[in-house]
Amino acid sequence: MKGVESGLLDFSRLEMLAAGDSPVHRLDPRTKVLVTAAFLVFVVLHGKYDLAGLAPLALYPVAAMALSGLPAGYILGKLLLASPFVLLVGVWNPVLDRGILVTVGGLPISGGWISFASIVVRFALTLSAALILIATTGFDQVCRGLSRLYAPKAFVLQLLLLYRYIFVLAGEAARMVRAFRLRNLSDERPAMRTYAALLGSLLVRALDRAQRIHMAMLSRGFDGEIRMSRPMRLRLADAAWAAFWIAFFILVRRYDIPGLLGQIVIAH
């Protein structure tokens, strides 16, 4: 069983990383959201055989991780956990696409292998960018940034409430599972009937809790708006960060840097 506790730990770990301090952490959430979005777009703009074009883009996650002091091992571990579906779909490319695209030192490489490698690289780039965003910003700040970037208010409120109550309900679920295990020494997982009863009572408790929360919110003057007390300010560093990366993305899109590098190396 994946376990409720380990799932909760995952959240807390990212949140703890986000509580750190670094030049990247100090950037405005809006800047980080926008640069991440631009990065993702530039990654997927590459054609599926354009493995070399993707390579320079790796500078962004690598630099952001280094500047913010995120543990690379942790991020890589999370990527591995998320990889099965993409690998399962991508691994057919070498089987189905066997036309030879390029010969390196007498070893013919088929288009399928190139496109499979490009799928893996895309996967690592896009998902590490998302994890870097959350691990240097924190979920509440991302939501603040989103609401300032004109995301629908009801949706941002929903994100904030959801996130807040994940910790509460997962804690409750963890206690229920622990109680189940103490009473069932033989079974690792509950059978479906027990599972449904477990979830059912969790759900009934959740519904009651929602009612209490709603009354508490109303008595404190909740009117559907979220108000953030701390102002957000775009500083020079934000402008520099955004300008640098977007210029870099455009530059590596325009000029084939790996190709030039490769030709120089091969010529010598």
Added chain:
Amino acid sequence: MHMADALLSPAVGASMWTVTAGLTVYCARKVKKDADERKAPLMGVLGAFIFAAQMINFSIPATGSSGHLGGGMILSILLGPYAAFLTIASVLTVQALFFADGGLLALGCNIFNLGFFPCFIAYPFIYKALTGSSPTRNRIVAAAILASAAGLLMGASGVILETVLSGISELPLGAFALLMLPIHLAIGLVEGLVTSAVVLFVWKARPEVLTLSAASRPLAGLSLRKLLAGFAAAAVLTGGILSWFASQNPDGLEWSMFHTSGHEELAAPADGLHRALAAFQEKLAFLPDYDFKKPEAVPAAPAPETAPSGPVVQPGTSVAGLVGAALTLALAGLAGLALGLRRRAAEIRR
């Protein structure tokens, strides 16, 4: 079964983002207009409930595998389609950010696949239709199972179509469908069984919860049709604009569009359109290797002439490109190392 950024072409990703963003705004308005403000904390707590529920697995007898609750159908039953859609969207957003499930560009696809189909198709047309106004035990069980399975199958078909249309994966439509659909039928049936069991539990313990959500107005057929037409138009427009932009500067994007049309063999194999596309592609010569891949699709292979004539058109496909890519990656790694060392030195000084 999350769609992934890595398998997505920009046109498909952007179209699905447009559709999903539109749906989210629409649902947000709808929830606000219904003025059932009690729903705000309810949605938050139920979203968290889905999370907690998915962290617990149960064992499926005789298979050795395990399953968990799927979110869409139970949320629709408890909240109604609009609020349920927003809740699923928020759950998937958190999953994409924290667990790297899918990715942020694929989020549009994922919300659509796992939110739209259960909330706006399976719930009103299967669950509601079967349970009617006076639900009985058997009706709830049958409806929940059928609706969950159907919703999940539609979602899986969404993943298949998005992947094949993107053209990053080589899997043809038929093979991919054979790979995905049977598994998801099984998962859907199990999810439906659990959903029905949980709904029955709530029905016994708190019958008022279910009657309350059942009383909320069902979807009017007309508005849904308008909605669908609007979003279809938006999707086509986005895709069209994007591909037009792409053909302005020849790159991967429009190639993937061509690739798609090459794949849709049911549409027009080797007729006028196909030949025209091939000729157009030849003229642009942005991918001279195209004929290596599909020799039967482009019979007159002109690529050997076009390949050496241009500059390095497709960097990834030349030796220099591959060597350079490795070098670039190493450089990026070195830059990261240097930046990290500098940061650590600064920390020690402090």
